[in-house]
Amino acid sequence: MGLKPYIPKFKAIVLAHLQKMRNEEWAYFRGCARDLPAVAVDYAVESTETRESVLNGAVSLDSGPSVEETINASQRFSANATRIGEIDGQPLYYINGTGIYLWGPTPQSPATISFWATFPAYPPGW
Template structure:
């Protein structure tokens, strides 16, 4: 049974924010620089808030997807994935260098909470 992830959003946001605050400033800037490249946008109508703080970014871009954690973590991403915490006995993951945060209650079945630091642009190598 696939469960709605709404009850886990605040815990996910908290772990992502804690990790984001620990990133070196130059890494934050590098990842956010992708947001300025409109050619990488999933939706060309989107606009990037390049001045957004980590808190503002998370509030604006946190999304729930039907693409599972397992489907998202293709080999180039999987080898760069680290665990930054756990929620409901499942790991909260960060793809180092790509700015992707992921968590799913059932990682192989879908419904994933995610944040792309590069939003609205696709992450590097997407």
Template sequence: MTTIERKYANLDAFQPEFRAVVLAHIATLPASEWERLRTIGAHSRDRPPLPHGSPLFAIDTPADVLLDGTLSEDSTSVEDVLSTTLGALAVTIGEIAGEPVWYVEGTGLYLWGPARVGEFSLSFWATYPAYPPGW
């Protein structure tokens, strides 16, 4: 079995910068796009159960509240995601530690991490708790 030596033990130190880049990008989205993404989250059948009344279900949940409640470090690498059909929709919206921060247009998916297979990544789904379209 091959052991992958990760570039960073964890990505906690990068969360504040990732949060800032994501919120700056969300501020540039048309209000109708944010509402569309949040509607997917509020009404999708594939969402996990959350307590009734959770603000993470609401269409009008502010971006910062949603991001603070859902930002995660994932075992899926940036390369794994960009090598799918989602990669054709990905655009660079910023940079952290020399690596691009990606937004997958139309899906509400944001991600960042070392660009190597097997590395973890930071991600945010504007469609939370539903999967982004095309996931």
């Protein structure tokens, strides 16, 4: 089984967290989306975007570094990783100050679901 069945739960937890996020923090991440180098150069950041619309358009199924590898990639990430929920017994993390949300079926699995509040740009410190 792939990761697709986990996307609705991932989105629900992330959206609940995004809706509690201070407006200033959200504005900072959307400013990064506009100003930092982009991974999706054909995506236009719109002033009408909502937290939910960005989330719905930017959830990513990844095959690369695991949750554990990503969090341990830098002191900044490991010091700021906060568990905001759980899916199938595995923590869903938010990395404070970066806008990164990350979950995997195991800590070492290279298959992950992620969302960057800075999409289409790389998160600060990436």
